[in-house]
Amino acid sequence: MLHITMIGCGAIGVGVLELLENDPQLCVDYVIASQGSEALVRQRLASFKQPPQVLTALPADARPDLLVECAGHRAIEEHVLPALERGIACLIVSVGALSEVGLVERLEAAAERGKTRIELLPGAIGGIDALSAAKVGGLDSVNYTGRKPARAWKNTPGEQACDLDSISQATVIFQGSAREAARLYPKNANVAATLSLAGLGLDRTHVTLIADPHSDENVHHFEARGAFGRFELSLRGKPLLANPKTSALTVYSVVRALGNHAHAISI
C-alpha cells in the first residue's frame, strides 16, 4: 500500500479523496491545510469512513511515499520544496507556480539533494505525452487558447479587461506568453504552463484567454507544429461544482497518477 500526504483539500482534494476511498492500495494519511482552515477541512472530511488526519505541516518524522500538492502556487514554496529536501517524491498540480523565475531550478536542486523526484501532473489537459515527444524532434510553435465561462474569471485580472457580469459575447481577456498568463492567472492558467513546460517553454508558448458568457465548459485548445508534423487538441472539460475555475478532469488526473504509482500496470 502507498502512503500519501495531500497538500490542500478544496475542490480537487475532496474529489480525489472521494475516489480513493475504496482503493485498498492507496491511503491518504495526512491532509495539510492552510493555517486557520483546519476546522473547515475536518468538517469537509467528516463523512469519510476513515478521514485523514488534518494538520498544517507534515510531522518531522512522517515519511509518506508520495506527497501530492493540490492547493495553489504558494504551497510549492511552503510544502513541496521542504518535502523534496527530505527525500519525499512530490506530485504537483499547481504547475503554473513554475513560471516564477528560478523556481524550476530550485525544485530540481531540492529533488537532487533529497535523491527524489517531482512529477508535474497534466491536470485539466491531455496530450502532454505527444507534445513532449514532439519536442524531441523540435517544435516550431505552440498556441494555446483557454476559454471558460465568465464566472470562472471572477477575482482575476479578467475583471479589469471587461465587465464579466454584462458581456454578451466571448471576450479575449489576455494575450501573451504562458509565463505572464500563469503569473496573472494562478488559478486559471496552469494548463498554459504545463503545455509550455512540455513544449516550447514559458516564454515562447503563445496564450489567449477568453471569458465566454454562453459557455458552461472549460475549453482547452492547442495547436503544435514541428518536425513531427501538426497536432491539435480541443478538450471540453466540465467544471467542478465546488469550484467553477477547475475542471473535473484535474481530479481524475490526480487519481490516475496516484494509481499508476500503486498498481502493477501504469497507463
Ligand SMILES: NC(=O)C1=CN([C@@H]2O[C@H](COP(=O)(O)OP(=O)(O)OC[C@H]3O[C@@H](n4cnc5c(N)ncnc54)[C@H](O)[C@@H]3O)[C@@H](O)[C@H]2O)C=CC1
Ligand atoms: N494543472 C491543472 O490543470 C489545474 C491546476 N489547478 C491548481 O490547483 C489548485 C487547487 O485547485 P482547487 O482545489 O480547485 O482550489 P480550491 O480553492 O477549491 O482549494 C484549494 C485548497 O487549498 C488550500 N490551500 C491553499 N494554499 C495552501 C497552502 N499553502 N497549504 C495548504 N493548503 C492550502 C485552500 O485553503 C483550499 O482549501 C489551484 O489553485 C490551481 O493552482 C487547478 C485546476 C487545474
Ligand SMILES: O=C([O-])CC(=O)C(=O)O
Ligand atoms: O481546470 C481547468 O480547466 C484549468 C485550470 O484551471 C488551469 O489551467 O489552471
